[in-house]
Amino acid sequence: MKDLKIILMGFGAVGKGVAEAISIKKDNIKDKFDVNLKLVAVADSSSSAISGDGLDEKILIETKEKEGTLSKYPDFGCDINGLDVLNQVDYDLLVEATPTNIDDGEPAKSLTIKAFESGKDVVTSNKGHLALFFSEMIAIADKNNAEFKYEASVGGAMPIINFAEETLPSSNISSIVGILNGTTNYILSRMTTEGSSYKNTLEESQQLGIAETDPTQDVEGIDAACKTVILANSIFKVPATYSDVKVEGISKITSEAIELAKKEGYLIKLIAEVSKEGLSVSPRLVKNNSPYAIEGTLNMATIRTDLADEVTVVGKGAGSIETASAMLTDIINIIKKKY
Amino acid sequence: MKDLKIILMGFGAVGKGVAEAISIKKDNIKDKFDVNLKLVAVADSSSSAISGDGLDEKILIETKEKEGTLSKYPDFGCDINGLDVLNQVDYDLLVEATPTNIDDGEPAKSLTIKAFESGKDVVTSNKGHLALFFSEMIAIADKNNAEFKYEASVGGAMPIINFAEETLPSSNISSIVGILNGTTNYILSRMTTEGSSYKNTLEESQQLGIAETDPTQDVEGIDAACKTVILANSIFKVPATYSDVKVEGISKITSEAIELAKKEGYLIKLIAEVSKEGLSVSPRLVKNNSPYAIEGTLNMATIRTDLADEVTVVGKGAGSIETASAMLTDIINIIKKKY
Numbered sequence A, B: 001m002k003d004l005k006i007i008l009m010g011f012g013a014v015g016k017g018v019a020e021a022i023s024i025k026k027d028n029i030k031d032k033f034d035v036n037l038k039l040v041a042v043a044d045s046s047s048s049a050i051s052g053d054g055l056d057e058k059i060l061i062e063t064k065e066k067e068g069t070l071s072k073y074p075d076f077g078c079d080i081n082g083l084d085v086l087n088q089v090d091y092d093l094l095v096e097a098t099p100t101n102i103d104d105g106e107p108a109k110s111l112t113i114k115a116f117e118s119g120k121d122v123v124t125s126n127k128g129h130l131a132l133f134f135s136e137m138i139a140i141a142d143k144n145n146a147e148f149k150y151e152a153s154v155g156g157a158m159p160i161i162n163f164a165e166e167t168l169p170s171s172n173i174s175s176i177v178g179i180l181n182g183t184t185n186y187i188l189s190r191m192t193t194e195g196s197s198y199k200n201t202l203e204e205s206q207q208l209g210i211a212e213t214d215p216t217q218d219v220e221g222i223d224a225a226c227k228t229v230i231l232a233n234s235i236f237k238v239p240a241t242y243s244d245v246k247v248e249g250i251s252k253i254t255s256e257a258i259e260l261a262k263k264e265g266y267l268i269k270l271i272a273e274v275s276k277e278g279l280s281v282s283p284r285l286v287k288n289n290s291p292y293a294i295e296g297t298l299n300m301a302t303i304r305t306d307l308a309d310e311v312t313v314v315g316k317g318a319g320s321i322e323t324a325s326a327m328l329t330d331i332i333n334i335i336k337k338k339y
Helices: A013-033 A057-067 A083-088 A108-117 A128-143 A151-155 A161-167 A182-194 A198-207 A222-234 A255-263 A320-338 B013-033 B057-067 B083-088 B108-117 B128-143 B151-155 B161-167 B182-194 B198-207 B222-234 B255-263 B320-338
Strands: A002-009 A035-043 A048-050 A093-096 A121-124 A173-179 A245-247 A266-275 A278-287 A298-305 A310-316 B002-009 B035-043 B048-050 B093-096 B121-124 B173-179 B245-247 B266-275 B278-287 B298-305 B310-316
Touching: A002 A013, A002 A083, A002 A320, A013 A035, A013 A057, A013 A320, A035 A057, A048 A083, A083 A108, A093 A108, A093 A320, A108 A121, A108 A128, A121 A128, A121 A151, A121 A320, A128 A222, A151 A161, A151 A222, A151 A320, A161 A222, A161 A320, A161 B161, A182 A198, A182 A255, A182 A266, A182 A298, A222 A245, A222 A266, A222 A278, A255 A266, B002 B013, B002 B083, B002 B320, B013 B035, B013 B057, B013 B320, B035 B057, B048 B083, B083 B108, B093 B108, B093 B320, B108 B121, B108 B128, B121 B128, B121 B151, B121 B320, B128 B222, B151 B161, B151 B222, B151 B320, B161 B222, B161 B320, B182 B198, B182 B255, B182 B266, B182 B298, B222 B245, B222 B266, B222 B278, B255 B266
Parallel strands: A002 A035, A002 A093, A093 A121, A245 A278, B002 B035, B002 B093, B093 B121, B245 B278
Antiparallel strands: A035 A048, A173 A266, A173 A298, A266 A278, A298 A310, A310 B310, B035 B048, B173 B266, B173 B298, B266 B278, B298 B310
């Protein structure tokens, strides 16, 4: 039985989901791969819990929820944080779940580079450093023979990167067109079923916790644009960055436009596209009862191939345990390859 | 560079698709895996073409289309057929694309067992032997250390078996619910959009070549039932056979029932389900603009999991090159594992 020593950076919704997913699945992974997943350090934005013997997933979640900080983890809580954790702890894999930062990609960028330079593998749910510095990040990983996996960064629990690589290896992919942001899909779906205005629907979504207090990244298409950059780099091997995406959000969509589309059997959706024509995110008409006609916070992607024609995947684009499941799939793929 | 010597049995739509897919992708596979796909024998129902140096995929397709028989393949056509081909030819992999036979699974059953007993791997698009004798076939494959792959048998180009194994390894699957027959989905979709009767829509589908002259296997749910058996055995490891499926077809669906559903925002679809409750195929109501609301001949399947919630795949359930693409994916997975 080998130990796989994990540092988990970031302990918000996704980070807690990772701890929970490990807690649920670690016995299963022991049985199947003879590998013991061991959380040796977990850090939030200002503190951490560190133990070479492994931390308890349930106590981690309880401590964070009751005390608001991991520094109160019994016996092993402390104020060590950020890069210092990577410097001081012996580990094999960094699971990076800090918040996305589209300005400079930090702290994900520095943490990830530090891990690669120590020869460690990285699994991330973060979009910022990937959308801004994909080629650089991959080059550093390759140079250090480190694995770099980021399935959760695009579709949450909707598989797209592993799907394209593992499930469609016989076909060449010519385009990916999809709905990659659940918040805007929820808003547009509600505007369609309720006939309500953009402004009212956004406010309602904020009250429900589906849209953030500052909804800019979602409603202006920034989040979806980051995801097209990650798809372009990972699946099409095109060295695109965020500035290459033509982006238009949904804030100008009126209930009248939606009503007009509806009468003709169409819906308005925020569609992301990666193809030879380039990268774009914009509101478009899609047909009723087509694979694009999904409702609520779901994500979907249609992959156009040469042999298999069009293949579509649909799944939950967000959610704590759902996003963590994609990160656990990445961990399992690293185990299969290296352990 | 290693040769992968292939015998292709069955040279109808799917068999020809396999030859075409190999022709398109063999250079790519050489580059990527250092393996040379070589068709050393191809057989239709009464003749074959055999050459240890490899047959030309384009000449195979031309000969079949112009002459109606492979016995006219220049220099290498002959009347050897069925098991005799497997007995006389040196090969590594049987690609089995004979027509599905739900009475006794032949000739697929005998051909496949013969290949396994010689230690050869098998890729199939056939449902009959799997729906009737899944456990037996797997046991013989395992005993002889042979690989047995059957992705194309369930969803055509819609990935489901490899998808569940390769893309969702972190989650336990509790149920699969989907539309696994394109012909019936086409008929029900047309009845919905046109308001036409079952009888007229079936006749129209037969004229278009979408439904067969004897449509029983499709419209009575037999085809979809075979597919649920394959999913139950392969993904849930339940030793089910065809007689375990509760089957109800679409021939009693009236345009009035469809109209009634439509008024309430629902569609009637032929839904296949594999879950703890057992195996079933029956017409059911699904919501408009849900992942089940696909139109035309598409197939779809929603996989319910413990961590990733529901994940859906949609793709072409039939078609010559599309089905062949799934078989080529199986071949590539065998290459990755063994070559």
